[in-house]
Amino acid sequence: MSAPVLTEQAVPPVVPVATGRSWYGYLRQPSAALSVLVLVVMVVMAVFAPLIAAEPAGAGPDVLQSPSGAHWFGTDDLGQDIFAQVVWGTRTSLVIGLAASLIAIVLGTAIGLASAYFRPIDAVATVITDVMLALPTLPLMIMLAAVVNPSVWTLTLIIGFFAWPEVARLIRSQGLVVSAMPYIDGARVLGASGWRIVTREILPAVVSLVIVSVLLTASRAVISEAGLSFLGLGDPDAWSWGRILLNAQRSGVIAIAWWQTLFPSLAILLLVLAATVAGMRFNDTRDPRRNGG
């Protein structure tokens, strides 16, 4: 019998990865089902934006209309439809939120796992993580976004690059628990390489935490994108919820056109809340203490 086979057999499933049954249990919680529904609706809105509303461009005749049958969310001072702006803004928010979150997850998981298993890396990684967590991230992102040409991709890179420390910290703390378990020692005794132990033994044990992190990090990324766009650092060619708020702020008619502020704000709230609740419920579902092992 070769060593790797033995290793596999020696591994008890530390944290069960979501199976069909637990997915059912997950979605049976009303708050989880509702959050997933909101997320699905948002994704559909983003993908089919051109079918739902024409891309807002140029000036229209209906200036500063309050919400009505013709303009569900009203119009702005240029006569553009706010509903169309919000629908198109969903694209930017979701793309940047997900892509930045993926960057942060890949970096954070790699750094978190490496520092959980390799002591010398841990010392350096912890210092860097602490420094980045201690700094005011928004002014830092503003400074970089102001220097580069603002586009959806540069924003994604900037946001993703500053979102990994939280992920790294989370994955590291869970990874430390796992790497202290006897079966890791077992794998080492059987001659498994460090790379193999990290990728084949520790990673599977933290994978559900990674899924939770994707949702929570994406929701933070959405907020960051909205903040940068609100400060005028967004992609000038893409609609975004932060940009609608910036327009409302700049138009000088903010007191009359409350709808220009309210509807993009609700969109941000709904998306971030849904992602957060979906992530937290998922975290509860996989927690063995909550469902009796």
Add this chain to the structure above:
Amino acid sequence: MARFVLSRALKAVLTVWIAITSTFFLLRLLPGDPTTLMVEGDMTPEMQAALLKTYGLDRPLWEQYVSYLRELLHGNLGISFRQIQPVADIIVDRLPWTLLLAGSAFVITIAVGIPIGVSAAVHRGRWLDRTLQALGIGGHALFVPSVAMLLLVFLGARLGWFPIGGAIDPDTRGAAAYLSLVHHLVLPVLSLVLVQLGPYALTLRTNMIEVLGEDYIRAAQARGLSARRRVWKHGLRNAILPALTLMGLQLGTLVGGAVLTETVFAYPGVGRLIYEAVGQQDYPVLQGAFIMLAVTVVIANALTDMFYAVLNPRIRL
């Protein structure tokens, strides 16, 4: 204790140094590096070279870095591109307003968050507790400009209860000036407190529930101490320590929130300065503002940790 303070101060200095160094090199390595941005398009090559020489930008990168650090230590953050004025002077004018805004929000969040968090922990499952759980999660989803702009529209512009911008009415004197100051501060502070309060109080509740299950609380009960004394004296003291650290860690977020709030209310702090500098592409101001805010946050964080050490007998000894 002295050792703790010293090591904490060293850590703060190290953090600031790493922040300054990495942003210096990052800004120089990015495709749109500030030196090329400063050079106007219609300049002749000779004028460009002269300009680069004036700013010392023709020297090797590491030499620039060393002189940049030396200047920083002397409080020189460079010259603003747009207003021909030292960046440090511009920021020092604005910083007190940001400190006032963020500081007030910090203190109010703690002062209001503690009683809410403790009551929710003591009366678990009751209405306050359930409301707090919803607000604690919802707080993470609140976008600061949204809250600030809605407050501005409804409480400021429509109802006219509070001023919609600025920090003080310049025509007031004496006591009226202080009143005006507070009056202008209400909505910006409220925006920050509304966003921070829920998550903060929820964390305090979680800590408190853990502490109330400890043996020494049961021992206090056995000794016949009243519930009030157990909770507020023994429990809170231990629950507040992690909550204080948490608040320290939130300082960076708080400063980010202040940048956005100041933009909404045209509040004359560093945040509003950043917004203006973005519009004018004034990079030295952006870099200087980041450094000053980073230094402020790191110092405040270190002070929070030292305060923690004073409160915590395990470190104090």
